[in-house]
Amino acid sequence: MxxxxxxxxxxxxxxxxxxxxxxxxxxxxxxxxxxxxxxxxxxxxxxxxxxxxxxxxxxxxxxxxxxxxxxxxxxxxxxxxxxxxxxxxxxxxxxxxEPQHEYPAFVSALSMVSALTPNEVIPLLRARLDGLATQRAETSRQIEQSEAEGVPALFLIEEVYRLRLLDAEIAFVHEFLARINEWGPMWAGAHGVEFKPE
Missing domain, CATH: 1.10.10.10 (Winged helix-like DNA-binding domain superfamily/Winged helix DNA-binding domain)
Incomplete structure (x- = not known):
């Protein structure tokens, strides 16, 4: 770069x-x-x-x-x-x-997430899913409103990209939640607590 x-x-x-x-x-x-x-x-x-x-x-x-x-x-x-x-x-x-290496805050948090217990992480991820769903609905609404106003699709491409990123993150969080059920006992045990899946 x-x-x-x-x-x-x-x-x-x-x-x-x-x-x-x-x-x-x-x-x-x-x-x-x-x-x-x-x-x-x-x-x-x-x-x-x-x-x-x-x-x-x-x-x-x-x-x-x-x-x-x-x-x-x-x-x-x-x-x-x-x-x-x-x-x-x-x-x-x-x-x-040229793809750039970026430093999103969520990626940084994921690299250190094991510092929390899985019992703490599960409700946090559920709350994140709620927030992502809100962002996705707002982004979809903006795209639909702009299209209805006749804005050419070219000028909405960053919002479409944002929507795809939200979809990918939502899918990832669901996948991570499913994997926590696998890793939970070992992860909780490292903190000296009992795993309590939802």
Whole structure:
């Protein structure tokens, strides 16, 4: 994976939206929220302004103009540069074409789950299944609503991907629960407790 001058994925989103139109950071924040990007990229106003400044320092965006509406503070409108457009395309090609090693929190927890007893883990996994079912229903609802509004499927592909990941995680948790019944006595015994399957 290439080392980038600005490696925050929020920068990728900023470059993508600025490739469509010049905007000031407040407009960028509104656009990110209206397109549901908060579901994929963590940000707040402070982090967004910082990323825009980093992109400007790297030469990927440049000030187009500074304007003021009424008594509001001045707003700097940024546009993408040729270097920024090249960075956007190169970065996207890398992310789409090359699998990356990621560090999801649940995977980290699974690597240490034996520190808990199986009696504790079973209800936690059941609660996780409830949460996953809620997320899945919400994601499905968003896809259906967007399709009904005429949003092309291409612009919903990240939500479809999210849905498939939820399906895979739900299947995994069910499988893990079934395996705990096999491992339970040995696992509980290591903690000096009796296994109590549900």
């Amino acid at each position: 290439k080392r980038r001058k600005v490696g925050n994925l929020l920068a990728l989103a900023v470059l993508s939206y600025l490739s469509q139109a010049a905007m000031h950071p407040y407009e960028l924040a509104k656009t990110l929220r209206s397109h549901g990007d908060e579901r994929s990229i963590k940000f707040n106003h402070g982090s967004l302004y910082m990323v825009v400044q980093q992109l400007a320092k790297a030469g990927f965006v440049a000030e187009q103009e500074v304007n003021r509406e009424g008594a509001r503070p001045e707003r700097t409108v940024y546009q993408i540069t040729d270097a920024g457009r090249a960075e956007l395309h190169d970065w996207l090609r890398e992310l789409v074409g």
